Amino acid sequence: MDKNYFFEDIKEFSFNENVFSKIEILISNENKTDGELSFIFCSDNYLLEMNKNYLKHDFYTDVITFDYCENDIVSGDIFISIDRIKENAKIYKTTFQNELHRIMIHGVLHLVGYNDKTDKEQKQMREKENFYLKNEI
Numbered sequence: 001m002d003k004n005y006f007f008e009d010i011k012e013f014s015f016n017e018n019v020f021s022k023i024e025i026l027i028s029n030e031n032k033t034d035g036e037l038s039f040i041f042c043s044d045n046y047l048l049e050m051n052k053n054y055l056k057h058d059f060y061t062d063v064i065t066f067d068y069c070e071n072d073i074v075s076g077d078i079f080i081s082i083d084r085i086k087e088n089a090k091i092y093k094t095t096f097q098n099e100l101h102r103i104m105i106h107g108v109l110h111l112v113g114y115n116d117k118t119d120k121e122q123k124q125m126r127e128k129e130n131f132y133l134k135n136e137i
Contacts, residue, residue, distance in 0.1 A: 005039040009046040010082050019101040023108050026132045027074050030112040035068075035075030037111075039104060044083035062088060063103050065110040078107035098133070105132045 003020050007013075027034055044060050051057045051064060062084035068075040080103050089099040109128050110116075116125040 002034070002036040003039070004037070005041065008040055008042040010041060010043050013041075013082075015100055016097055019104050022101070022132050022135050023105065025135050026105060026108055026128075027112065032069075032072045032074045032112050035070075035073040037075065037108070038077045039107075040077060040079045041082050042079055044081050047079055047081040047084075050079060060084060063107050065107045067111055069111055074108070074111050076107075076111045078104065078111075080104065080107070102129050102133055105129050 003023075023037070024034060047064060048058075048060055051059065051061055054066075055064065060081065060083075062081050064079045066077040066079075068077070080100070082100075085099050085103060086096060088103075089096045092099065094102075106125065106129055109125060109132075114121070114125050114128060116122045
């Protein structure tokens with residue numbers, strides 16, 4: 001997998017990169033092929049502007065995924081608000097690292113075809129997130 005990560009409008013930070021192995025397992029298990037993935041870690045305000053400009057949504061979100069997949073090759077840009085990750089980690093009583101990994105996996109799940117618009121889809125998405133988070137690498 002060609003993986004990249006960038007920092008926009010926030011200070012750079014380090015994180016446990018074993019999540020990329022989990023993402024490779026996810027892509028393989030979903031019968032897809034690794035392509036190019038870019039994770040862009042950013043502020044709430046940065047992601048809010050993207051949400052307004054590209055999706056016409058005027059609210060904060062934790063992740064926005066831009067899908068560049070062709071055939072079964074998984075490629076895309078995944079923008080993640082680090083402010084939302086910190087807040088959600090407190091709300092859900094988990095670590096920053098765990099919540100970051102969950103949202104990175106969540107973004108890739110969108111790229112392999114999962115949605116979270118309905119209650120049923122949200123339940124399936126959460127089950128997949130938990131499954132791939134628990135894969136010990």
